[in-house]
Amino acid sequence: MERPLSDMRIALLFSLLLSLMSRAEQPHIVLVMTDDQGWGQTGYSKHPVLKTPNLDAMAANGLRFDRFYAAAPVCSPNRASVLTGRSNMRTGVESHGYALRKQERTLAQALKNAGYATGHFGKWHLNGLRGPGVPVLKDDAHGPGQFGFDTWLSVTNFFDRDPVMSREGTFEEFTGDSSEIIIAEAMAFIQKQAQAKKPSFSVIWYGTPHSPFMASDEDKVSFASLDKNSQNHYGEMVAMDRSVGTLRAGLRKAGIAKDTLVWFCSDNGGLPKITPETVGGLRGFKGSLYEGGLRVPGILEWPAKIKNGRISKYPAVVMDIFPTIAEIVNLPSESMLSPQDGQSLIQLLGSDVEARAKPIPFHCFGNAAWLDYPYKLIHTGKQKKAYELYHLENDPKESKNLYESEPEVAQRMRKPMDAWLVSMQDSIAGKDYPEGKVLPENPEPRHWNKTDLYKEHVDAWKTRPEYRTRLAD
Secondary structure: OOOOOOHHHHHHHHHHHHHHHHOOOOOEEEEEEEOOOOOOOOOOOOOOOOOOHHHHHHHHHOEEEEEEEOOOOOHHHHHHHHHHOOOHHHHOOOOOOOEOOOOOOOHHHHHHHOOOEEEEEEEOOOEOEEOOOOEOOOOOOOOHHHHOOOEEEEEOOOOOOOOEEEEOOEEEEOOOOHHHHHHHHHHHHHHHHHHOOOOEEEEEEOOOOOOOOOOOHHHHHHHOOOOHHHHHHHHHHHHHHHHHHHHHHHHHHOOOOOOEEEEEEEOOOOOOOOOOOOOOOOOOOOOOOOHHHHEEEEEEEOOOOOOOOEEEOOOEEHHHHHHHHHHHHOOOHHHOOOOOOOOOOHHHHOOOOOOOOOOEEEEEOOEEEEEEOOEEEEEEOOOOOEEEEEEOOOOOOOOOOOOOOOHHHHHHHHHHHHHHHHHHHHHHOOOOOOOOOOOOOOOOOEEHHHOOOOHHHHHHHOOOOOOHHHHOO
């Protein structure tokens, strides 16, 4: 005779059933990010010379953000925000080449704990090393493996054609365009997990189109009338777009395209001195808190949930990535540190929402901005403060400062921005962490060729084009 289930066993089974139901949403997740691609550098934004048929197809099939923002106007800070959902300043990544604090909680760690296979491919730049990208060392205390990535093929910073990369600490030489190399590696990883019926999380961080600009002759042929740098810059982007096509085709071939969430963006605004210009007529470039330094291409494709492609004017930022994925996968709240500066965008998957629930904050180089669309308040100067206020809908090029002429709006925005800046100081001091302080385990930014870490490799790398000028110092 079978024994009846006890109340405790029934409760445990019910809890397990609820857990299985809540975790049923486990799409493959791919985050793709270019390096220095400006807001205007896509075919769908009608760039005068650059064609991006694969990005255009992705945008037509998914959710195209026309107001998507990097969290900061330079690379490392933005990468820290992608992985944490927090302002870069909270994470210790003040500028390029700063190390991500090990006390932070990352999206990769959270998804790994939720049963995902996790992989990083390409540029890392969160381990405190500056200079052109070199292979990440196996025992790097701030490498991808320390922040939740079990599989990684990574370099410290930007990288170009024929790169030398690190496969979990083993250096490997590759031939060809860097964008196509890391897409091929990422697809092999994704397909392996799909065959094993295991959800995967892949971070693909290109080195394109960061300098030095090195494109194949075939990829720059359409830009023969441009100066040499611009030819190679746009030639690199042709290869990058082609690699996006390879990724999308690979997902279809593996039979998982429908159930794969792919989120594409750039790490900061476009570069100056490139012809035609990179930022689509916006003000400023990389390094600036004006729109040209912060606003970037953004596309979210997930056929299972986004049935019809559409364009959204909803303001969104890379800090929204972690909260959005956390809600999709139903990650526990303790997966993320507080305060969170982003918000979930899950409501946008089905239809557009008119107003954003909370403003978007920015802080870098001692300057800050507060985006409460359509208004944007900019604060510059560490000692003597200066303020600028713009109405982005009426003045997308930020040409008319309204700070004096609209004092009520200015003061309404200053109050929450000032409160946010106070909370930022608490985070910088480490008050967000269980220890209540920053542990002394984070290296100061330094150039890799000025340390002993890569001393044995310097002579062998002196002739490599990406290192030649730096190693001659």
